[in-house]
Amino acid sequence: MHTTTPSHTASQLIKHRAWLYLLMFVLTALLTWKGGEALKNQQVKTLRMNTSEQLAQLANVLESAIAKYQHMPTLLASNDRVIKALRNGLPEDIAQLNRELEQINRITEASDSYILNTDGLTIAASNYRQGASFVGNNFAFRPYFKVAMAGKSGRYYALGTTSNRRGYYFSYPVYAERKVIGVVVVKVDLTQFEKRFANQSYEFLLLDPDGIVFSSSQQRWLYRVLGELSFAELQRIAESQRYFGQSIEKLAIVYQQPFDDESHIIDILENTSIADSTTLERSAYLRMSRPIRLLNFQISILAPLKTINEEIALWRAIFAGGVTIAALLFGLAVLRGRMLRERSDANEMTRHNQAYIREVIQNTQAGLVTLDEKHQIESFNPAVEKLIGQPLAPLVGQPLSVLFQSEEQGMAALSLHPDVFDSTTPRGLGIKVLTQEGHLCDSEQNTVPVEMTLCEMQLPNRLSYLVTFHDMTERKRYEQDITQARIDLEQRVKARTAELESANLRLRQEIEEHKGTQRELIQTAKLAVLGQLTAGLNHELNQPLTAIRAFAGNGLKFLDRGLYEQAHANLQHISQLGHHMGDIIARFKVFARKGDVQQGPIAVQTAIMGASKIMSPRYKEVGIELVVQEDQGFIVNGDMVFLEQVLVNLLANAADAILEAPNHSRCVAIEQRLSDDHIVICIQDSGNGLSEEAIKHLFEPFFTSKSSGLGLGLGLSISQRIIDAMGGQIRASNRSSGGAEFCVSLPCFHHQPKEGV
Known part of the structure; x- marks a missing residue:
């Protein structure tokens, strides 16, 4: 017949409750997450509609603002003053043209207008008064110049090599008698558009056909690429000097997920400076893009999702907090009922424990003695009487010093001073312990070596102490044997140390001899090489010596004839040859020296x-x-x-x-x-x-x-x-x-x- 014990039933009940709590937790977490995702998608859809309208407005404004400049080069190319300046190149015509270009730029609000001759040299520019004027600069390497020289209207975008400002260029050829005699260029500065849209609720990116950020509301995103560029593409961009030495790096997009057919959710990793320290921050955006066909560019709007994410996180926290509070209230009710049941069980357990403790004290092999707050003996167990070999009933009410003699100082203060307890005792547990070695003494002065442990007991109504005695007779004998063995070992170690020191001295002497031999071998190798080079050295020294003799003989003849300048020149040649020979000899002397x-x-x-x-x-x-x-x-x-x-x-x-x-x-x-x-x-x-x-x-x-x-x-x-x-x-x-x-x-x-x- 199979029976189920109460402990087994309680274990199964606890296991079932644990699974139930785990299931409730998983359901709550899943509901919190799914509810937050649904609410987030709804808010992102609303943001997407607003962003789509903003993108269309931004693209129209940018396209219309740049489109009004595309016909300016055509009009300027037909200007008689431009044709005259390119054909004749008279200073007064060029000066008048500079002033006229400056006035046109001031009226049209273009960035720069300038005229190039057929060699690509700028002969007139609207910024001729400025320090970074284009006048005199050659832009023949620019593609817009090459296209215009071929008789077509050109378009180009780049970072200016002279002004260091980003711009979009329109160019057109200047004809005279059906022949191209120059090029008119109008540059549109994109910085003005960045300033107009800098303080919007969104960020925008203007991407060139290679996917490089050419204009942005965030300066740190400039010249970043959103996709991947091959080495050939990077080399082509560098050779065109489009970005004039700017490093092309990839924008740190660490996450990208389509939201619908026209938008994506992306995360960008950026450096953020806070209190003189730089940290990495991950920012989430909703990205929408559309092409600008006039420029062959693509414009993107990045709407930040930080506010939406914070609202969803707050909603999840409130929902999870409400569920947690309800669960806690339910748990408190369950715990209160359990506490009432456990209190009844604890009272019954206390009665059983008291009887159990009495049996343990009477039958333990360690000697136990209890003391009152004045350190006087209250009770003892039979193991103490067995240790000392006589009854202890006459000692009840006597101080502990009558029974136990310590080998340490301080037992006289044991009854009054609390600092006698060991400082390594875990006081955080409310327990104070003192351990000492000594002897148990009987009336006939027979002693038994023991280890005494005194423990303070905080009882409900009074203070008392529990003293435990452990027999140390065998331990003392072992300590004596170990002490003698240690003395013998120290003597053997001293003898062995002396032998090792002698061997070490001989080893150091052999090492010094080895080092000397090695130095001699190195020096021998040097001298061997010098011996091989002796013939060449003689040849090197023979040539300057021969030259010195020739210069000296000629110098004497020049002195006899009074030609002092020629004699002085011969002496200079002799000095130079002497320095050359000294340098050769010094090099061989340094090479031949000894040393470590x-x-x-x-x-x-x-x-x-x-x-x-x-x-x-x-x-x-x-x-x-x-x-x-x-x-x-x-x-x-x-x-x-x-x-x-x-x-x-x-x-x-x-x-x-x-x-x-x-x-x-x-x-x-x-x-x-x-x-x-x-x-x-x-x-x-x-x-x-x-x-x-x-x-x-x-x-x-x-x-x-x-x-x-x-x-x-x-x-x-x-x-x-x-x-x-x-x-x-x-x-x-x-x-x-x-x-x-x-x-x-x-x-x-x-x-x-x-x-x-």
Whole structure:
């Protein structure tokens, strides 16, 4: 026979209520959301009707305002003064034409009117008095000029290269004897329309055929594109100088959804400045568009939805608040009935708990003692008597110090001072606890080590304390064993430490010896390169020495003849040659010096030119062309002398590789480029390249790919260590066009200002 327990029934009832509450919550949320959406759609429909009327009005005003200027170039082209100025070009005719154009512009309220000759040069303009006058400027690159020169009326829109103002251009050819002798241009400034519609309840956009915002009530939206432009389209726009260097960026439309056949709801992400800080704000708009066929433009109105969204949010909050209040009132009624039932159950549970607590106290293994507010013993359980081994009835009414002796100071103040309680006690729970170690003492002075815990109990009518005693006999014995083990461990650690210090001293000595050996290897590599360059150096110094002897001999003859100017010129040549020889010798002296890597900012081009000067004698001797890229202004963090050594070594290896391929062209190129946060210096030769086996072992000490007897195989290994010490990398590869390429990568130098500056 299967029976259902009351606890199981209550659990099922709670589960059913939870599901019911969840269902009510979901229905309320769904009703709130759907009701808000319906109300929002109704309000957006009303806004759409108003926006449609505003769009038609705005388009008509803009189209009619610009259309009145389209025939002005035709009228001006037939003006006798314009034809006369273009044909004769007399200053008085041009001056009279300037004044007449100025007067026409003042009457028609056009932005600018100007006359171009057949070369595209402006000979007269309505703004001839202004500082940014068009007179003397050439606009032959503008499409409206090219169309008019072909005998047609032109139209164009662009950002003015001289006035830096956006405008729409109308042009027309000027004929004389059936021949085009010039072009008349009238520019309409669109800024005046933006000012007229700047303070409306909506925002407007005027889009060119490429979808770029050419005019807007919001200046920050200018030159933004609503769609996607290909690279070819962007290049075409840049070449036409239509927007004169303005960057074309995409308008940050993060959401777009059709509302009906003629309108869309869009969200635009914009920067908003509040209290000297910039934040991103998402704004919602209803967008409607229509074409302006006269201009081949499209005009759009963006009606803000912020007010509608705020009203819908308020409606949802009020509706949800009303439902929540009704639910809370219902819940309070249910809780009140439950509280009355639970109060009756709690009284019954209290009686059972009291009996249960009494049994727990009597049978617990820990010793328990209760004290009154004066810390005098009130009661105890059998476990305390078992710990001490004698009855405690005579101690009732005596202070706790008769039974328990603490190992700490402060028990004398325990009965009066509240600060004896542990500061780490969770006082937020209303509990105060004191823990101490000590001994339980009997009448025969026998002691038992215990841990005493005193807990304050706030009873309804009085203050009392509960004291718990735990036997610590085994724990004390363990502590003694641990203390002895710790002493033994410390002695072993001291002995091992002495051994490690001795080994560490020997290791530091070996490291110092290794560093000295490495410095000697680097210096040996330098001297080896210098030895290879000795013949070229002698040649470099021989030429200026020969020239010095010739200039000196001629100078003596000039002095004997009294030709002091010629003698002075010879002495200047001798001085210049001396400086040149000193520069060559100084470069080799710096290259040959010893030293450690000193990190600092160095110019890459300076290091390349220094290495080139060192290697140029050898390259001239064997007929190798050295091509150095022009200065890129790169600064790296490293050591100038050591970087020059690496470059000299790589240039020397490139020369050796080319000499082993006599049928190849003799050319070495040095390139430099930026890669991430590093500068890469590449040395490319036209030799036979490297084998796969050579690339694997190229940077190992004493490995060489040269012919037998050439090189020690240490140059690249030392170069790799130098570059590693400067925080860089060196790698080798074969070029697809033939030859090998060695690339040195070093970190860019970043200036770090000193603290306090």
